[in-house]
Amino acid sequence: MVFSSLNFMFVFLPIVLGVYFLSPRIIKNLILFLASLVFYAWGEPVYVLLMIFSTLVDYTHGYFVQKYRGTRKAKVFLISSVVINLGVLGFFKYSDFIIGNINALTGASIPLLGLALPIGISFYTFQTMSYTIDVYRGDAKAQRNIISFGAYVSLFPQLVAGPIVRYSTIAEQLNHRRENSELFADGVQRFVTGLGKKVLLANSIGAVWTELSSLPSGELSVLGAWIGAIAYTFQIYFDFSGYSDMAIGLGKMFGFRFLENFQYPYISKSVTEFWRRWHISLGTWFREYLYIPLGGNRKGLPRQIVNIAIVWLCTGIWHGASWNFIVWGVYYGILLMLEKIFLLRVLQKLPSIFGRIYTLFFVIISWVIFAFDSLGQGWTYLKGMFGFGGLALVNDRALYLLLTNAILLAILIIGCTPLPAKVGRTLMRVWNDRKVAPMLVQNVVLAGIFLISVAYLVDSTYNPFLYFRF
Amino acid sequence: MKHQMKRRRKLEPRQIRNRVLTIVFVVLLMGLALLNLLWPKQSFSQNENRVLETFPEFSWETLISGKFTEGFDTYITDHFAFRDVWVGAKTFAEIGILKKDSGGVYLAKDGYLIERFDTLERDKQTGQTRYEQNLNYVKTFAENMKARFNIDVRTMLVPTASYVLSEKLPAFAPELDQNELIEQAKTTVPNFLDLRGVLRAHKEEDIYYRTDHHWTNLGVCYAYGAFCQAVGLQAHPPSWYQTETLSEKFYGTTYSKASLYTAQPDTITAYHAPQQPEVSVDYNLGRRVTNTLYERSHLETKDKYSVFLDGNQPIVKITTQNKNGRKLMIIKDSYANSFATFAVNDYEEVTLVDLRHYRAQLSKLVEESGVNEILVLYNVSGFASDANLFLITR
Numbered sequence: 001m002v003f004s005s006l007n008f009m010f011v012f013l014p015i016v017l018g019v020y021f022l023s024p025r026i027i028k029n030l031i032l033f034l035a036s037l038v039f040y041a042w043g044e045p046v047y048v049l050l051m052i053f054s055t056l057v058d059y060t061h062g063y064f065v066q067k068y069r070g071t072r073k074a075k076v077f078l079i080s081s082v083v084i085n086l087g088v089l090g091f092f093k094y095s096d097f098i099i100g101n102i103n104a105l106t107g108a109s110i111p112l113l114g115l116a117l118p119i120g121i122s123f124y125t126f127q128t129m130s131y132t133i134d135v136y137r138g139d140a141k142a143q144r145n146i147i148s149f150g151a152y153v154s155l156f157p158q159l160v161a162g163p164i165v166r167y168s169t170i171a172e173q174l175n176h177r178r179e180n181s182e183l184f185a186d187g188v189q190r191f192v193t194g195l196g197k198k199v200l201l202a203n204s205i206g207a208v209w210t211e212l213s214s215l216p217s218g219e220l221s222v223l224g225a226w227i228g229a230i231a232y233t234f235q236i237y238f239d240f241s242g243y244s245d246m247a248i249g250l251g252k253m254f255g256f257r258f259l260e261n262f263q264y265p266y267i268s269k270s271v272t273e274f275w276r277r278w279h280i281s282l283g284t285w286f287r288e289y290l291y292i293p294l295g296g297n298r299k300g301l302p303r304q305i306v307n308i309a310i311v312w313l314c315t316g317i318w319h320g321a322s323w324n325f326i327v328w329g330v331y332y333g334i335l336l337m338l339e340k341i342f343l344l345r346v347l348q349k350l351p352s353i354f355g356r357i358y359t360l361f362f363v364i365i366s367w368v369i370f371a372f373d374s375l376g377q378g379w380t381y382l383k384g385m386f387g388f389g390g391l392a393l394v395n396d397r398a399l400y401l402l403l404t405n406a407i408l409l410a411i412l413i414i415g416c417t418p419l420p421a422k423v424g425r426t427l428m429r430v431w432n433d434r435k436v437a438p439m440l441v442q443n444v445v446l447a448g449i450f451l452i453s454v455a456y457l458v459d460s461t462y463n464p465f466l467y468f469r470f
Numbered sequence: 471m472k473h474q475m476k477r478r479r480k481l482e483p484r485q486i487r488n489r490v491l492t493i494v495f496v497v498l499l500m501g502l503a504l505l506n507l508l509w510p511k512q513s514f515s516q517n518e519n520r521v522l523e524t525f526p527e528f529s530w531e532t533l534i535s536g537k538f539t540e541g542f543d544t545y546i547t548d549h550f551a552f553r554d555v556w557v558g559a560k561t562f563a564e565i566g567i568l569k570k571d572s573g574g575v576y577l578a579k580d581g582y583l584i585e586r587f588d589t590l591e592r593d594k595q596t597g598q599t600r601y602e603q604n605l606n607y608v609k610t611f612a613e614n615m616k617a618r619f620n621i622d623v624r625t626m627l628v629p630t631a632s633y634v635l636s637e638k639l640p641a642f643a644p645e646l647d648q649n650e651l652i653e654q655a656k657t658t659v660p661n662f663l664d665l666r667g668v669l670r671a672h673k674e675e676d677i678y679y680r681t682d683h684h685w686t687n688l689g690v691c692y693a694y695g696a697f698c699q700a701v702g703l704q705a706h707p708p709s710w711y712q713t714e715t716l717s718e719k720f721y722g723t724t725y726s727k728a729s730l731y732t733a734q735p736d737t738i739t740a741y742h743a744p745q746q747p748e749v750s751v752d753y754n755l756g757r758r759v760t761n762t763l764y765e766r767s768h769l770e771t772k773d774k775y776s777v778f779l780d781g782n783q784p785i786v787k788i789t790t791q792n793k794n795g796r797k798l799m800i801i802k803d804s805y806a807n808s809f810a811t812f813a814v815n816d817y818e819e820v821t822l823v824d825l826r827h828y829r830a831q832l833s834k835l836v837e838e839s840g841v842n843e844i845l846v847l848y849n850v851s852g853f854a855s856d857a858n859l860f861l862i863t864r
Contacts, residue, residue, distance in 0.1 A: 001539075007546045014503040017496075042539045185488035188495040216592060397588075397644035400570075404640070407567040435483045442487060443494050450498060452563055458547060458556035459729065 001042040002160065003191075003246045004198045006457050012039065020254065021179070029151040029174070032254065036154035040120070043160075047118035050088070055153045057084055058128040059146050062135045066142035074136060081132040089125045092118055097321035120160040122318060126285055128153055131167040133289055139168040148174045157250035161243045163261040163281035166288070170256065177255035187252030189446060194245025196449040199456045201415060202239035204408055205231045208401055213371065213381070218391070224398035225385040231405075233367050234412045237266065240279070259284075266416040269355030270347050271335045271362060282318070286311050304340065309333050319370070324378055328369045335362060502551070509551040516772045517557075519726045522548040558731040565730075570640035573727035579638040581734055583724035584631045585683045587851040588644050601651060601854040605658040608846055611832075611862045612660050615844060619836060624700065625846040626663040627655050627853050628685060628693065628805050631678040634669045648850055661700075668696045679736045682722020683849075684775055687741045687808055694812040701843065703816050711741040716764070720774045738774055740764065743815040747790040753783050763788070763811045778807040784827035786810075787839075788820045799841040801825060801832075801862060806847040825858040832864050 001008050016035045023031050041048040061081035068074040096112045103110055131152070134140040143149040152174055158165055212220065212228030220228075244261035251258045265278035275283055287296075294307045316329015339347075347355045365382070372378035383389045402409075414420065431438040481489075514521055526532060526541025533539075550556065561572050570577055576584045591600040612623035632639060633648035649666070656662045669677060669689065677689030685693070688708060695705035720736040751760045768776040779786055782804055797819040800806045806822060813820045821839060823832065836844070848856065 005543060006550060007543045009499065010503040010506055011546065014500050017499075043536070045534050045536055045539070181492050182485070182488050185491045188491055192495075216589070219589075395644070396642045400640070400642040400644050403642060404568055404570045411567075433483065435486065438483070439487050439490055443491060446491065447494060447498065450495075452559070454502070455556040455560040455563065458550045458553055459560045460547065 001039050001156075003243070003250070004195060004453075004457065006454070009454070009457075012042075017253070029145070029148045032156075033147055033151040033154060036151065036156040036159060039156035040154060040159060044116075044119055047121075050092075050118055050121075051124065051154055052150075054085070054088065054124065054128055055146075055150045057081070058131055058153070059143070059149050061132050062142040062149075065132055065135050069136075069138070078132055078136045082129055085125045085129045089121060092121055094317075094321045123162050123164055124153055124159065126164050126282075127167070130164070130285065130289065134166065134168040134171075140171045143171070143174065145175070155251075155256075157247040157254070157256075158258065161240070161247070162279070163244055163247060163258055164285050165258055165281070166285065169259055173256050179253070179255035183252045183255060183257075187249040187254075189442075190245050190249030190252060192249070192446045192450050192453075194242040194247075194249060195453045197238045197242030197245060197415070199242075199453040200449070201408070201412060202235050202237075202242055203456065205405070205412060206235040206239070208405055209235055209371075212397075212401070215397075217380070219395075219397070220381075220384055220389075221392045221395040221398045222384065222387050223394045224401070225381060225389075225391070227398055227401055229364050229368050229381075229385060230409075232371050233266075233364050234409075234416075236367060236370075237262075237416065238412065264416065264418050266360060266363070267356065267418070268359045269352050270339055270344055271332065271359055272339050272344060274359055274363060275332070275336070282315070286315060290314065301341075305337050308337055308340070312336065320373075322373050324369055324372055324375050327375065328366060331366055331369060505551045506546070506549070509549065511549050515548075515553070517554050517721075517726060517729070517731065519723070519772050554729075554731060557729045561729050561731070570643070571728075573729060575724045575728040576632070576639055576643055577728065577730060578635070578640065580680075582631065582635060582638050582678070582680045583728045583730065583733060584635065584639065584678075585724055585727070585851065586643075587630060587632050587646055587648075587854075590646065591855055599854070600857070602654070602658075604853055604856060604859040605655055607859045607862050608659050611846075614833065614863070615836065616660075618833070621836070621842060621844050622661055623844045623846060624661045624663055624697075625655065625659045626665060626693070626697065626848075627652060628665055628847070628849045629669060630683065630849050630851045633666075633850075634673050635678060637673075651850055651854070663697060663700055665693050665696060668692050679720070679722050679724075681725035681733050681736050682720065682775060683724055683851075684722070684805060684808070685849075686736075687739050687811070690808050690812060691741055694809065697845075698816070708741070711743060714740040714742060716740050716766070716777055717769045717774050721772065722775060726772075738769075738777065741812065747792055747814060749814055750789045751779065752787040752789070753780065754785055755787075763814065775804070775807070779810060779822065781807070782824050782827065783822070784824055784829075785835075786822040788814055788822075790814050790818055790820075792816065792818045794818055796843065797821075797839070797841040798843045798845060799823060799836065799839065800845045800847050802845075802847045803849060803852045803856070805849045805852070806845075809847060825861045826856070829861070832862060 001012060003009075012035075016031070020028060020031050020035075037048055037051070040051055058081060061077050061084075064077045065074045065081070068077065092115055095115065099110050099112055102108060131140070131143075131149075135142050143152070152165075152167065152170065155165070209228050209231040212224055212231070215224075241262035248258050248261070259281060261279060261281050263277040263280065265274050268274040268277055291307055291311045294310060295303055296307060297304045312329045312333030313326065314329070315332070316326045319325040319328065347358070368382055368385070369378050372381060380389065384391050387393075427441065428438055512522060513524070523541060523544040525545055526538045528538055531537075532541075564572055565577065571586060574586050576582075576586060578584045592598065593600065593603065608623075608625055612625070615621045615623050629648045629652065632643075632645050636645070639645065652664060652666060656664060669692065672689075672692055675688060676686055677692065678685050691706075691708045691711065695707070697703075698705040716738040718735065718737045720738050721733070722736060725731075725733055749761060749763060751763065753759070763779055764777050765780040766777060768774055768781070773781065775781070779788075788810065792815075794817075796817045798813060798817045799821045800810065800813070801823050802809075803824070803826070810820050810822055819839075819841070821841060823835070825832075846862075853859075
């Protein structure tokens with residue numbers, strides 16, 4: 001199930017909210033666990049067993065890691081947990097990719113397994129790994145209650161598209177959270193904002209990208225190629241961050257405080273900064289559980305460069321079992337190394353506008369690599385953007401899309417900056433003592449976004465789910 | 471106790487705000503959920519002209535395969551309370567942000583909803599367009615007919631509104647060049663009837679419906695005049711005919727696709743010759759015989775264009791009292807249904823064959839029915855995407 005569906009909003013969520021708040025505290029986690037299993041099973045009836053398997057495996061491993069803490073046995077259980085998690089992820093996500101490449105290299109014809117990728121597997125296996133590692137390091141106590149642990153692993157708000165909630169950040173809340181109206185209202189605001197970002201903004205601009213990227217060769221123009229790349233750049237941000245907003249919002253309704261996942265990435269002045277603002281939970285995960293254990297920056301520049309290379313190869317692979325994601329990861333790895341070595345110092349001396357343009361330019365290019373499974377297609381598209389594809393400079397389609405999406409693009413540009421939030425905060429501060437005005441504005445804006453989003457979902461000819469490869 | 475009461479009275483504006491927001495959200499969520507639970511379920515959407523999803527069958531198999539949940543999702547979306555209002559509201563929101571098309575339809579000037587025609591289907595292997603393939607089938611067909619029966623096959627590919635009314639399209643609308651397509655047809659197919667001139671000459675008149683992708687009978691009237699000149703019949707101007715208003719409440723296909731529910735309805739007009747010939751209309755080789763070209767029961771439904779010869783039937787044979795020996799066969803799409811109501815004035819027999827539904831061997835039909843004129847009549851857009859034209863060579 002996805003949040004941006006009528007079924008989630010008007011069948012699943014009302015029932016779960018109702019049952020959850022009417023239930024005594026002692027069974028609230030059980031309610032969440034069961035609801036999450038239904039949520040997951042809705043799209044993946046069979047793979048729910050895999051999730052239960054994951055839950056049981058990591059629960060027992062956490063138990064033994066804690067029991068044998070400080071001994072070699074703890075390490076054995078830790079390694080066993082990591083191997084099982086990566087094994088599950090590797091088997092379901094990368095088998096066919098590896099077989100395909102072996103076939104291509106050796107001329108063998110090993111049949112592909114053709115397994116459907118379990119939704120969210122990359123997210124929840126990373127979460128369960130964080131659990132055993134946190135317990136091993138003593139950053140968190142092992143969870144005694146298997147229901148509470150199951151609720152953590154399967155928690156439906158962040159199950160299918162993150163954020164990746166590290167166990168240590170949420171351990172306390174699992175058993176001792178308190179829902180309240182302030183948190184709930186915050187959650188509503190976040191959920192509705194995220195819904196609007198996904199349904200109204202991401203889907204609308206996504207249609208532009210779909211139209212342009214699927215044109216037969218020769219019907220694209222240079223301007224059109226750029227509009228397409230920029231459209232996809234907007235789509236992936238508003239889709240992904242909208243999804244994170246909805247997750248964080250839903251979490252708040254149930255009393256959880258998840259960490260932020262996006263922090264206006266497109267206003268960054270360097271690629272380094274971009275990755276501190278984009279998909280923060282993933283970056284943090286790799287830093288905490290891979291980069292720092294490898295030695296991070298504490299062992300000299302050469303070793304740091306190697307560490308960056310390893311982390312970004314893994315980041316690329318994590319995003320999907322296809323060569324373009326590996327190229328995409330390597331691309332960022334190289335950019336980040338260059339920034340570490342000298343570029344960051346150069347950028348700091350220049351006016352910040354240079355940094356912003358430079359960052360956006362390389363980010364847009366990166367999304368083109370990201371968007372095409374086939375490296376050949378991506379390369380053709382990139383060449384087209386830079387006038388090496390024999391394309392017309394402009395054509396009717398490019399101008400038509402630019403004109404008919406002008407307002408949408410303006411909204412998207414403003415939406416990428418902290419401006420809307422700032423205006424909202426300023427208004428609320430100015431009106432702090434007034435009762436009616438802020439209430440009216442807040443409710444009208446949010447109810448408006450909510451209702452228009454419903455209208456878009458009722459007429460949902462285009463409502464893609466972008467994370468089926470993660 | 472006293473302390474608590476005091477605190478209750480002094481809620482800060484912020485706290486009140488939070489509670490109100492929570493209540494508004496919960497009421498919207500639960501309210502819409504309840505409304506949908508109680509909402510009467512329909513099986514057919516008139517506005518969208520399609521059958522709505524039924525409640526999915528529940529069984530262990532459908533559950534495991536995911537068919538149940540998938541069907542359930544569609545069911546909820548299809549039967550959402552006030553569905554038309556939501557869908558219509560979305561269109562307005564899009565117009566509000568300067569969108570000029572909706573559901574594959576341009577929101578053109580003067581209330582015209584014009585179907586987009588901006589890409590050609592291509593064969594994945596050869597890269598050849600389906601349009602070109604179809605032209606070649608027609609060419610082969612024409613050559614065969616000439617050789618075997620000495621019949622001249624004429625071809626009429628009607629340009630669509632997006633070409634004839636191109637001035638009404640939004641700025642920079644990325645349409646295909648129908649000029650190029652028709653030039654291509656002219657050079658490939660023998661006896662091609664070019665309608666560009668005659669239709670463009672009357673582009674200020676209502677020759678296309680505003681809410682449907684078909685041409686109106688006025689448009690057909692002009693085109694039929696051009697056809698008559700080509701085959702040596704006398705052409706008549708619209709004023710020669712007696713007109714009859716069949717419906718003033720026609721909301722057609724582009725209306726359904728664009729879901730612009732404030733659009734004004736079209737009028738369907740029939741054109742009768744001063745002396746109307748009596749007709750016998752035989753549907754599908756004797757399955758049903760009537761004595762009228764108009765199936766007026768369709769005027770009570772959404773799909774009013776089907777009033778002409780009962781919509782798209784596999785094969786319709788119209789016999790008239792014009793004992794002149796002229797027997798016309800039209801290989802066609804729906805553009806020909808209204809065209810036939812003109813042709814009956816000049817022919818003894820008019821046979822309509824729709825290759826999307828007629829699967830028997832065509833050359834045998836030509837031989838047995840004794841026709842002596844053949845017309846291939848499609849609209850350009852339909853012709854470019856039709857996957858059944860290979861049947862014409864059989």
